Amino acid sequence: GDALHLLKLILTSQTFQELLIFSLLQNIIACILTDCFDR
Incomplete structure (x- = not known):
């Protein structure tokens, strides 16, 4: 129960x-950049 509660707190935390979102954006940007360089 405690672990689940902690997980919920982490997942719902703004930070x-x-x-x-920041890491997702970084991945997307990296993908775009490497795609550009591959062509």
């Missing part, structure tokens, strides 16, 4: 979501 975690911002970090997640």
Whole structure:
């Protein structure tokens, strides 16, 4: 129960979501850049 509650807190925390979005954006940008360089 405690672990699940902790996980929910982490997943709903603003900072975690911002970090997640930031890393996703970084991955997308990296993909775009490498695609450009491959052509």
